[in-house]
Amino acid sequence: MHDRVIVAGAAVTLLTLTPGVGLFAPSGAAERPAPEEKPTTHVQPKKSHTDHATLIRGPFAGGPSVTRVCLGCHENAGREMLATAHWTWLGDEVRVPGHDEPLRIGKKNLINNFCIGVQPNLARCTSCHAGYGWLDASFDFSNQNNIDCLVCHDTSGTYRKDADHGGVVAQGVDLLAVARSVGFPTRRNCGTCHFAGGGGDAVKHGDLDGTMSQPPERIDVHMGRLNFDCQECHRTRGHKIAGRSMSVSVEDAGGVACTQCHSSAPHREQRLNAHISAVACQTCHIPEYAVETPTKMSWDWSTAGQDRPDADPHEYSKLKGSFVYASNVKPEYRWYNGRAQRYLLGDRMDPNQVTRINYPQGSIADPAAKIWPFKVHCGKQVYDTQHNYLLAPKTFGPGGYWTDFNWDQACRLGSKDTGLAYSGKYGFAATEMYWPLSHMVATKDKALQCRDCHGPRGRLDWKALGYEGDPAKLHVRLASTASTHCGQCHGLVHLDASPLAIPAGSRKGMTETTGEVFSDQRLCQSGLNLAGKDSLDRPFDVHAERLLECASCHQKAGDAGRNPRADSGSENQPRLESAPASATKPDHRRGHEHNNAQCGTCHAARELHAWLPYSDRHLEKLSCEVCHIPQIYTPAREQVDQTVIGPDGSAPNAYRGTDGSPEDPAALIRGYEPVLLAREQEDGGTKVAPFNLVTSWSWVAGDPPKPVSREQLRIAYLEGGRYRPEIVKAFDADGGGTIAPHELRLDTPEKVRVVQQRLEALGLSHPQIVAEVRPYALHHDVAGGRWAIRDCGSCHSKQSRVSAAIELAAYIPGGVLPKPVADAKARLDGKMTVRSDGRLVYEPRLADGELYVAGSRGMRMIDHIGAMIVSLTFVGILAHGTARIIASRRKVKV
């Protein structure tokens, strides 16, 4: 019997538990997609280097004597160095496009369009060679003692190489101190040559310059924020340093890649990850190069040799010719598959065309190619007009151009060193060099946004890249009507790069009634004085950021869609008062009533919210806007008081979301949290949606009551542009003889009576104040997932947004409480309360009625009853227990 009970009980328990837990699990436990593994986990901790201060004894006669001491302990280092490009200035054998046999190319035998070629100018150029004494072809590349260990390993900062004696140690260097300071190379060591390529700081690369010795993060996020040494990315083993420069290599094997640390799909936004097959990381993340120090953009040798002592050395030098420098340069964009074409000495060129000294390979048809950012350096340099090839002239040293300013002689001497025949006839030809950018990676908030490439002010030349046109336009089908046209009436549309501002008098349409702004700009980059601005790196509206235009959603052209507000019979219409020409507006009726069905036109809400517990329930009860418009960041109209009139005939308006007037650029803008109301859907159901509430007061008179016109009100209050004496007498509380703005309120029965009498004097019968509150639905200022409400507690808590009150008015003109407008689709069934400071506040009661929001303050009645039952029980047992204790004591005593 007993056994059967156990078995049956266990079976029932299991049977009930399994479906229960199983059903429950997928609903709450579904996780959001795992974010990218933190890239910094790949960063190696900085190693400490053996302190050589006590290990090294001098004195040293010269560089090689130090090297001998180094090699005494580091036996392999010499052999390793002899094989590196830093020593040989030559790469391994490669196939160069246009040349059949494999070649070894490198700095040693290539030319560029800066100082052109090293062979005729070795003594000067080899001041950047990691060795001592490479003056001519007789240099012994097998002698390890000629290696310059110190240029890379000095940490004292005092080591210098002589500028023009084949890289020997400069005069006056304390070699013992330098040798004792050796450590791992720092950015400064590498920068000795790589920041100064082309003959000076920042000249050559554009993305490498002296600011990177100690860069702030706005110059480079890796070296600035994370303090990376070069080797962090240019991983180094046995003195072999990873990395290839397209200026001297034609391939990128053994190069550096972002994916060493970052995943190949690092963005939360899948649309961005979809770009990765066609766009290099650098393209978006290096929006500009030469961030601080100007870099050389062009170099014209043909003008050299003139005596122009007054010329700016950044524009002209007698030795070198004319230059153009630039900073904060937008890169040029080309397809690049990691391989490059290369002009080699002796290659034929067409002097009438721009000769590309190097050029990235790849095209839109090449699956390995991506769009990369480049610095393009334009040159004009000497060539042989008979043989039609570029020459490497001797510029430095005896007989060189910089000594005698004689091109013919410079070319002749140069040709001896290069072995390339010189005909005796020279000219100057245009050349180009391409420098792919990988440094000066900006912080992510500065990365390019959709509109930087797509849309009318995009920076890519789509046709040149092989596209038919802007692919976003092709695929997204941007509407032809420009949003800015809509903005002329409907609110602020700001789609250009200038910092967004709302100048005085420009508030209109939805920007006035709700504070909504249609702009792709990030809040932190706007010109508005926003509270907490620095951290607001979201755009005003994510749809604007994603290239949508007004017409992308409002596209029911030809539909009889109407704006229900425009033809409602309500007494006053704040939104129309500034648009008296509304009657003559062009008939461009479109679907103004925007609902979830329209979000659903593009968005698959159910699939996207699988992570959300009880997602179906949330989607059933809430409009998308509830979570995706968490906050409006610009001021919105709150109260319109047409019961009084300003000296200029205006009605005082009050705004929410700002500490001052919305016209005051210095006032701090806090924005506001929309109020949530139940809103009828087209299918007859209701959903909660966010709103702004605008309350307005005005006079009506007659039977049936008709609005008192602005003109009638003006006559009632003003006479010859000034307030009438009886008005001043009633309103001027402080006896100042004038009516201050805060006194211009119908806040006492006396004031109301005086105005009533004035209106009656104008022949109006029974003048009285009416008031209404009008909800304005919010559909713009949409936040993407990252900025949407995700915290359960923002609704499921005591401070729930669902029951959060919103201020309707700072004061109540005439003591008349506003009524909800009759035609509103939103239900205003909450409570209006007057706070002790005179403010009128709307308290929604959604959570008390149809909507149950766990954790919010609903169910107060039930809780009171329940608490009473529990308290009574508790009091009962307390009394009983006490009585028991007392009783037991008495017994013991007796």
Place this chain on the structure above:
Amino acid sequence: MSTRAVVEERAVRLYGTLGRLWHWVQAGCIGLLLLSGIEVHSPSVVRILGFQRAVSAHVVLGFVLVSNALFGLLYHLLTGEIRQYLPGRYQVLSRVAAQARYYLKGIFRREPHPFQRTPERRLNPLQQLTYLAVLNVLLPLQVVTGLLMWAAQRWPGFAPVGELPVLAAVHSLVSWMFGAFLIGHLYLITTGPTPLAYLRTMISGWEHPAETSAQEQEYERTAA
């Protein structure tokens, strides 16, 4: 025969293993459900798991409670233990009154319990009525409203009686009642021979009449 042996001999096994297991699982579930329920209902009052996890815990515990209740029902039916809860047909009122009189009067005079606990009749008439109400009214009501709330939120198309605002109101009210019951229950288990005697019995299953008789002796002595 030693006194101890006599006591051991007279010890009575009031609760079987399964009965106790059922009771304690139920007790644990109800306690934790109340706690997580408060967090779901009012996250600012109780903050242990965080809202989201509290909801999850509440749902899981709810299913455990339902399973345990079904198991309990089966156990009570199959073993006939169900009879323990039935007050019987005769003199119900007067027996309830006697028990009530004891709690209101007799207990202060150290009178013996009007009804001796035996394995055949563990519960006094008042208890029988209370448990009948708790197990047959409150618990099913809570389980049904809980399940309906859970289902209504999972499958919004599923529209049970009254929708969430009604269900949640009932569920909240009943949970307050459970709270009241729990307080009363915890207090009344201290009314045994010693304050912890009933608790010990519920844990071990055994009641030691030594204690009872000691109390009775005490009563007789003081009465005399």
